[in-house]
Amino acid sequence: DTGVSQDPRHKITKRGQNVTFRCDPISEHNRLYWYRQTLGQGPEFLTYFQNEAQLEKSRLLSDRFSAERPKGSFSTLEIQRTEQGDSAMYLCASSPYGLAGYNEQFFGPGTRLTVL
């Protein structure tokens, strides 16, 4: 399977716990994005990497959220001291770099987080 993969697919945690999600992009894609999607909403942009550099972060990404892409391949998204409001689907997408073009983003299946 050469698509974007995410792990785990589901995570249930208690409020106050830390969680970490992993995203493996399509191997030749150097751009990687994290989005959050809650029920009845479209995806909301969280952050974006080009290779290992985190180039943009949304104001939605509070201090409790951190994302890394240490070798420019897979990425992790960590949420510390989870709150019930963090319950959502966390989506990862990747795209190839191009000087111009429609920048198709390929999405993974998402990690569904439930904070009790």
Add this chain to the structure above:
Amino acid sequence: GEDVEQSLFLSVREGDSSVINCTYTDSSSTYLYWYKQEPGAGLQLLTYIFSNMDMKQDQRLTVLLNKKDKHLSLRIADTQTGDSAIYFCAEKRAGNNRKLIWGLGTSLAVNP
């Protein structure tokens, strides 16, 4: 989704055409996209249109863009039950080659 708006629900009969509408506010949008999301599955790009085009056809899909009114539509011909899903409109703005701005999604129900 505040800058991209879509109607939330659409119900059609199998075999009819479906038209899903989207409006956006930023005139600098360069590309506009339609994504499909099925339950338990990731978002799948259906089609896209460059902002200097007014129509694009791809098999059963027709995209119409009215840049003056900032209105985008997706027409699905001969709608099938497998087309039941949530359809998202998204835009990419000039100078921002990264994040997409998304609508809330239109839930399409196809009745046999």
